Structure formats: structure tokens, C-alpha cells
Amino acid sequence: MLIIRIVNCTLQILLILVLNSAAILTPLETKMLLYSRAGYNITHITDEQKKPLLEKLNEETIRITQKAGTERPFCGTLLDNKKDGFYSCIVCGLPLFSSKHKFTSGTGWPSFFSPFAPEHITTKEDNEFDMRRVEILCTRCDAHLGHVFDDGPKPTGKRFCLNSASLHFYGDDEEIPLQSKPVQTETAYFAGGCFWGVEHWFQKGNGVINVESGYMQGATKDPTYKDVCSEKTGHAETVKVTFDPKVISYKTLLEAFFKMHNPTEVNRQGPDIGSQYRSGVWTISGEQQKIANEFIKELTASEAFSEPIATQVEPAKTFYLAEEGHQDYIENTGRSCHVTNPWAE
Numbered sequence: 001m002l003i004i005r006i007v008n009c010t011l012q013i014l015l016i017l018v019l020n021s022a023a024i025l026t027p028l029e030t031k032m033l034l035y036s037r038a039g040y041n042i043t044h045i046t047d048e049q050k051k052p053l054l055e056k057l058n059e060e061t062i063r064i065t066q067k068a069g070t071e072r073p074f075c076g077t078l079l080d081n082k083k084d085g086f087y088s089c090i091v092c093g094l095p096l097f098s099s100k101h102k103f104t105s106g107t108g109w110p111s112f113f114s115p116f117a118p119e120h121i122t123t124k125e126d127n128e129f130d131m132r133r134v135e136i137l138c139t140r141c142d143a144h145l146g147h148v149f150d151d152g153p154k155p156t157g158k159r160f161c162l163n164s165a166s167l168h169f170y171g172d173d174e175e176i177p178l179q180s181k182p183v184q185t186e187t188a189y190f191a192g193g194c195f196w197g198v199e200h201w202f203q204k205g206n207g208v209i210n211v212e213s214g215y216m217q218g219a220t221k222d223p224t225y226k227d228v229c230s231e232k233t234g235h236a237e238t239v240k241v242t243f244d245p246k247v248i249s250y251k252t253l254l255e256a257f258f259k260m261h262n263p264t265e266v267n268r269q270g271p272d273i274g275s276q277y278r279s280g281v282w283t284i285s286g287e288q289q290k291i292a293n294e295f296i297k298e299l300t301a302s303e304a305f306s307e308p309i310a311t312q313v314e315p316a317k318t319f320y321l322a323e324e325g326h327q328d329y330i331e332n333t334g335r336s337c338h339v340t341n342p343w344a345e
């Protein structure tokens with residue numbers, strides 16, 4: 001369930017792969033994208049992209065957001081705002097704070113005890129004026145927002161002290177612009193043997209927001225790892241891939257899946273033997289079912305594998321999340337896995 005991926009040396013290879021396989025990308029989307037756990041695109045915007053956004057702002061807002069300025073206490077327009085909604089970045093629109101976390105600090109600036117989502121803000125040490133303070137910035141556009149202090153209320157004990165000028169408030173009944181909305185996601189399910197490695201490599205795909213390990217296509221409710229290993233429940237170890245279909249297509253995910261494992265093996269995968277390790281694509285729509293079946297036909301016709309493909313394509317049943325210890329297993333343990341990197345040439 002690792003959300004933020006680090007841009008690494010595979011980036012160039014990834015870009016070539018994505019560019020070749022997905023005509024749905026626009027030029028601005030050809031870099032490695034980052035998403036927050038809350039499902040927002042938090043990819044850092046370039047100075048070029050920022051220019052037209054800054055042109056819409058007044059001088060005072062530019063001074064505060066771009067030059068780390070501070071507005072005078074008790075003067076900000078959002079200090080006494082008690083309406084329900086969220087506070088987005090005045091520059092790029094990313095939601096940064098929620099009315100649920102706002103409190104009256106008496107300091108004269110809007111105060112919150114928690115951000116909207118942890119990855120939406122970044123912090124930086126600020127030693128200006130001989131004071132050791134921690135500055136808060138918007139993760140997506142670097143706009144200066146304010147400072148965070150350790151004298152806030154429970155449960156966090158933090159006080160995020162904001163400039164009203166850095167924020168735009170959207171009430172619950174207001175229409176929200178695209179730049180302030182979460183990404184419209186799609187889900188795909190793949191069973192390719194032990195889920196640890198399959199989860200790990202899907203998570204590296206550009207446009208993949210989140211991957212979780214679990215159990216599917218069995219006959220019992222809420223199975224445990226032990227139940228599934230008994231082979232009595234009929235579940236297959238499966239990964240749930242949440243992705244941004246504007247960036248990566250279902251077909252590209254299928255291509256990666258068939259590179260990652262050996263689809264000709266029946267009820268096993270490498271050293272792991274049992275029906276829980278069978279190869280399967282569990283589809284959530286007729287469209288996914290059609291794309292998966294056509295892709296398997298293509299692979300068969302091109303003789304991509306010397307043995308017949310044994311992958312089952314079935315409508316998805318309930319996905320049961322696996323125990324915490326199975327999530328991000330490769331990432332957390334540092335162990336290697338036998339699954340092939342599907343994104344390498």
C-alpha cells in the first residue's frame with residue numbers, strides 16, 4: 001500500500017514504455033506521477049505550469065505565497081470561518097486543510113491541528129529572524145502557507161498556523177474545480193502467484209495509485225492467510241490495483257501482468273504450489289473482460305509462450321484484504337522476489 005513512489009533510475013525506461021503504450025497521455029503527464037493516499041495527484045508542477053496560475057493572484061498573495069511573507073494577525077479573511085468544507089492552495093488548488101481540523105488558537109491566524117492529507121504539505125526548517133521555525137509549503141506547487149508549532153491541541157499536539165491569503169475555502173455545498181478534486185480511479189484485479197512480488201512491481205507503474213494484497217474468487221467470507229493456504233476455500237492470492245486510467249490503461253496493466261509471471265503454469269507459480277497461486281484476471285466490467293480475453297488471444301496467436309496460457313478470466317467476486325503483514329511486504333522487509341520487473345525493457 002505504498003503510495004508515494006520515488007523517481008528512480010527506471011524512470012527513463014518507464015517513460016519510453018508509457019509513451020509507447022498509452023496514447024492517452026498528454027505532454028504534461030509524461031513524467032513520473034505521484035499520488036497521495038487520499039487519491040490526489042500531487043506531482044510537483046513546473047515553473048512553466050505555475051506561471052499562468054500566479055498571474056491570477058494579487059500582489060499581497062504573491063508576497064505571502066512566493067516570498068514566504070506573513071499576513072498581519074487578526075486580519076485574514078478565513079480566521080473566523082466556521083463553515084464546513086476544505087481549504088485549498090490558493091495557487092494550485094490542492095486541498096490542504098479541512099474544517100474538521102480547525103480550531104481557535106487565539107493567535108490571530110487560522111489554525112488547524114492536522115493537514116487534509118499528510119502528503120499534501122511539506123515542511124522545511126526556517127531560521128529567518130534568528131527563530132527556529134518549521135515552514136509549511138504546498139507539496140504540489142511549493143507555495144508558502146505558514147508555520148507549524150508543537151503547541152496544538154490533541155490528538156496531534158500540532159498547530160498549523162496559516163495565512164488566509166495562501167488558502168481558498170470551498171464550502172460543502174460549493175462546486176469544486178478539477179484541480180481540487182481527487183483523481184477518477186479505476187480498479188483491476190490480478191492473481192499471479194504469491195502476491196508479495198506482484199504487488200511490489202505493479203506499484204512501480206506510472207499512473208498506478210495504490211496496490212493492495214488480498215484474497216479473491218473463493219467460497220468463504222473473510223478468509224485468513226491460513227484458510228487460503230489450506231486450499232479449502234478456493235481463494236487465489238490477488239492484488240487490487242487502483243490506477244489513473246488517464247495515465248495508464250488497463251491493457252498496459254495486462255501487459256505488465258503477463259510479463260511478471262508465467263501464465264502457463266497451472267495451480268502454481270514458481271516454487272509456490274497450490275490453487276491459491278493460480279493465474280487469474282478478475283474483471284469488474286464487460287469492457288475489462290473483453291480487453292483481457294482479446295489480449296490472451298493475441299498472446300496465443302503470437303506464440304508468446306511455448307505452452308498454452310492457463311490464466312482464468314472471470315468476473316470479480318469480493319476482494320478480501322490480506323493481513324497487514326502481507327502489505328508492502330517486499331518494501332518493508334527488503335527481501336527480493338522472483339517476480340520479473342515488467343517495466344524494464
Ligand SMILES: [Zn+2]
Nearest residue numbers: 089092138141
Ligand atoms: Zn499549491
